[in-house]
Amino acid sequence: xxxxxxxxxxxxxxxxxxxxxVVFAIEHPTVITHGDFATNAAxxxxxxxxxxxRALAEEIVAALEAKKIVGIRTISIAGPGxxxxxxxxxxxRDEVLRIGEEGMHYGEQHSWKGKKILVEHSSxxxxxxxxxxxxxxxxxxxxxxxxxxxxxxSVTAISFPSDxxxxxxxxxxxxxxxGIEKLHACTSEKEKLAYLGDCYVKGTQLYEESDTVKExxxxxTETLFNGTQGEILSIFEECKRINLDYFVSITSRLGSHFDxxxxxxxxxxVGEELVHSHxxxxxxxxxxxxxxxxxxxxxxxxxxxxxxxxxxYEAKDLGLLSLKFxxxxxxxxLFITDxxxxxxxxxxxxxxxxxxxxxxxxxxxxxxxxxTFKGQKMSSRLGGVPLASDIIDTLADEVRERAQDLPxxxxxxxxxxxxxxxxxxxxxxxxxxFDPETSLSFEGDSGPYLQYTAVRAHSVxxxxxxxxxxxxxxxxxxxxxxxxxxxxxLARFPEVVRLAIEEWAPHxxxxxxxxxxxxxxxxxxxxxxxxxxxxxxxxxxxxTKATTDxxxxxxxxxxxxxxxxx
RNA sequence: GCCCCUGUAGUGAAGUGGAUAUCACAACGGUCUUCGAAACCGUUAUCCCAGGUUCGAGUCCUGGCGGGGGCACCA
Numbered sequence: 001x002x003x004x005x006x007x008x009x010x011x012x013x014x015x016x017x018x019x020x021x022v023v024f025a026i027e028h029p030t031v032i033t034h035g036d037f038a039t040n041a042a043x044x045x046x047x048x049x050x051x052x053x054r055a056l057a058e059e060i061v062a063a064l065e066a067k068k069i070v071g072i073r074t075i076s077i078a079g080p081g082x083x084x085x086x087x088x089x090x091x092x093r094d095e096v097l098r099i100g101e102e103g104m105h106y107g108e109q110h111s112w113k114g115k116k117i118l119v120e121h122s123s124x125x126x127x128x129x130x131x132x133x134x135x136x137x138x139x140x141x142x143x144x145x146x147x148x149x150x151x152x153x154s155v156t157a158i159s160f161p162s163d164x165x166x167x168x169x170x171x172x173x174x175x176x177x178x179g180i181e182k183l184h185a186c187t188s189e190k191e192k193l194a195y196l197g198d199c200y201v202k203g204t205q206l207y208e209e210s211d212t213v214k215e216x217x218x219x220x221t222e223t224l225f226n227g228t229q230g231e232i233l234s235i236f237e238e239c240k241r242i243n244l245d246y247f248v249s250i251t252s253r254l255g256s257h258f259d260x261x262x263x264x265x266x267x268x269x270v271g272e273e274l275v276h277s278h279x280x281x282x283x284x285x286x287x288x289x290x291x292x293x294x295x296x297x298x299x300x301x302x303x304x305x306x307x308x309x310x311x312x313y314e315a316k317d318l319g320l321l322s323l324k325f326x327x328x329x330x331x332x333x334l335f336i337t338d339x340x341x342x343x344x345x346x347x348x349x350x351x352x353x354x355x356x357x358x359x360x361x362x363x364x365x366x367x368x369x370x371x372t373f374k375g376q377k378m379s380s381r382l383g384g385v386p387l388a389s390d391i392i393d394t395l396a397d398e399v400r401e402r403a404q405d406l407p408x409x410x411x412x413x414x415x416x417x418x419x420x421x422x423x424x425x426x427x428x429x430x431x432x433x434f435d436p437e438t439s440l441s442f443e444g445d446s447g448p449y450l451q452y453t454a455v456r457a458h459s460v461x462x463x464x465x466x467x468x469x470x471x472x473x474x475x476x477x478x479x480x481x482x483x484x485x486x487x488x489x490l491a492r493f494p495e496v497v498r499l500a501i502e503e504w505a506p507h508x509x510x511x512x513x514x515x516x517x518x519x520x521x522x523x524x525x526x527x528x529x530x531x532x533x534x535x536x537x538x539x540x541x542x543x544t545k546a547t548t549d550x551x552x553x554x555x556x557x558x559x560x561x562x563x564x565x566x
Numbered sequence: 567g568c569c570c571c572u573g574u575a576g577u578g579a580a581g582u583g584g585a586u587a588u589c590a591c592a593a594c595g596g597u598c599u600u601c602g603a604a605a606c607c608g609u610u611a612u613c614c615c616a617g618g619u620u621c622g623a624g625u626c627c628u629g630g631c632g633g634g635g636g637c638a639c640c641a
Contacts, residue, residue, distance in 0.1 A: 025584080027582075029584095029585075030587075030588075031585075031586065038584085038585085040583085040584060043621075043622080046621080052621090053621070080584075162641065167641075287638075287639085288639085289638065290639095291638070294637095298569080299637095300636080301637085301638065302637090306639040310639090312638090312640080313640070339571070339635070340634090341636090341641090342635080342636075343569075343635080346636095367571095369634090403604090414604090425590095426578085426579060426580085427579090429571075430571085431634070431635095432578090433577095433578070441604095442604050443590085443604055444589085444590040444604095445578090445589060445591080446604085449604065449605085451604085452604045452605075453604095453605085456601085457601095459601080459602060460602085461601095463601060503582095511579095511580055511588095511589080514580090514589065518589080521605060522607090524601080525605080525606045525607075526606090528600085528601070529601055531601090544601095565602095
């Protein structure tokens with residue numbers, strides 16, 4: 001990356017002036033006429049040097065100019081002491097050609113090369129419908145997983161399905177009470193899922209209303225936790241199977257694949273044992289329960305084993321952590337949940353560190369916000385929460401209206417691209433106000449906008465090829481004038497990817513892709529690419545090709561597929 | 567009450583301590599007999615308040631005010 005080269009050169013110059021260890025920035029000026037790169041090095045170092053920033057800047061510039069760095073056209077000083085660099089157009093043009101050569105590999109990083117990365121995301125409650133909240137987790141999680149792969153790491157994706165809880169026992173109670181025949185009478189998978197969803201809601205209601213139900217649910221909970229063979233367990237297993245199959249099908253429709261599952265039931269057992277084996281040093285009894293006193297870490301107390309002797313979510317997550325590290329020995333363990341669980345995990349990690357410091361040191365928690373609906377927080381227990389499949393289907397209908405006769409996979413690519421992009425374009429961790437009218441747009445800052453840009457560019461390339469013109473490789477006749485914004489934007493892809501990986505923040509990619517698509521569309525608007533009289537026609541095709549490559553790769557990193565047409 | 571997150575055009579969002587704060591939607595006005603108008607070009611409008619640190623603050627610190635979340639046996 002040119003910015004790294006520049007950083008190295010500036011560093012050397014500063015050191016030679018006796019100013020080593022200066023932390024300076026290299027950035028793209030907001031106004032492109034200022035140059036391609038700018039540094040604040042002179043301003044930052046001014047104090048230590050005992051000089052005024054502009055005077056120091058002049059010395060630095062003189063030293064840099066003496067080096068005659070290849071690729072730099074002009075160096076200038078501006079404002080309070082910025083040093084601006086304008087690059088030779090050839091730098092950008094070489095980069096465009098490099099993209100042509102590297103294609104989907106362009107921008108690949110090596111920061112985690114040779115390291116094992118474990119990513120856990122999209123963990124469902126197997127007895128609750130897969131709703132819009134899961135969609136958010138999946139969008140963020142899948143993108144982080146792909147960023148991890150692009151960082152050079154060897155990645156394992158897992159999910160942590162919840163298959164044991166009081167809520168599940170309530171649902172099983174209703175299924176058993178209705179009779180398993182009712183489930184079997186459902187003719188389609190969809191019907192079965194809807195029925196099981198209803199059971200979950202109904203179970204919660206009945207449990208609140210009646211003491212006898214409470215008693216029966218209690219027995220069922222016992223059975224499930226102990227794994228006692230019998231009718232209840234087989235009903236449970238069947239329901240779990242149906243829900244898990246659905247989870248696999250919906251997440252694969254969304255573009256996710258999981259290498260393995262760790263179920264809450266197994267994590268619960270492991271966690272329970274861990275807590276019991278660290279009773280005196282880490283955990284303690286209190287009011288019949290077993291707790292971890294988070295106050296010692298400036299956190300708060302959490303219950304790990306409840307007074308019935310069963311592991312709570314805390315112990316389950318502790319067990320999960322233990323299983324993750326014993327099975328996969330990751331150098332980095334990323335997990336994604338919604339942000340309401342932040343303080344829960346702070347406590348779990350604090351306790352886990354005392355068992356094994358590596359568990360804490362190698363774990364990174366990334367969060368996403370909640371979907372709010374007209375300002376109201378959505379809860380699946382209250383019903384009325386949009387299901388993931390409903391949202392996708394509604395959008396798919398709209399896609400079909402805009403473009404008839406699209407293959408199913410293209411319809412899905414656009415519909416799912418719209419939802420995922422709406423989620424990923426904002427920094428994760430903040431709530432997203434979901435307004436069906438505007439949130440899932442096909443225009444403006446949207447997934448389909450990016451897809452459209454690439455598809456249209458691709459269509460130009462096809463037409464050019466039919467007329468015997470292909471993007472040039474290596475030996476090119478480049479245009480006379482200055483490099484266009486699009487050419488400059490393309491070259492930024494690697495640094496954006498690096499930032500996204502450093503922060504595990506997909507939205508940097510999203511923002512960049514929008515800017516790049518805008519730059520391309522602006523260029524497209526006033527450039528006749530297929531101008532056979534233009535000597536640089538094949539270079540212009542290379543720019544077009546590089547744009548489709550970068551957008552396609554960027555969308556892939558966001559977990560969004562590219563339709564063949566739209 | 568304590569702790570964490572958060573406050574940027576009418577709306578939804580970007581913005582590694584830097585120069586003239588960016589993008590979209592909405593509104594208004596243009597551009598398809600021409601490589602795909604899900605596009606392009608143009609106009610209007612913004613950093614919650616008060617202190618502080620700094621050569622420089624939307625960004626860091628302190629204190630308010632508003633929003634969200636967490637705080638003992640749900641996940």
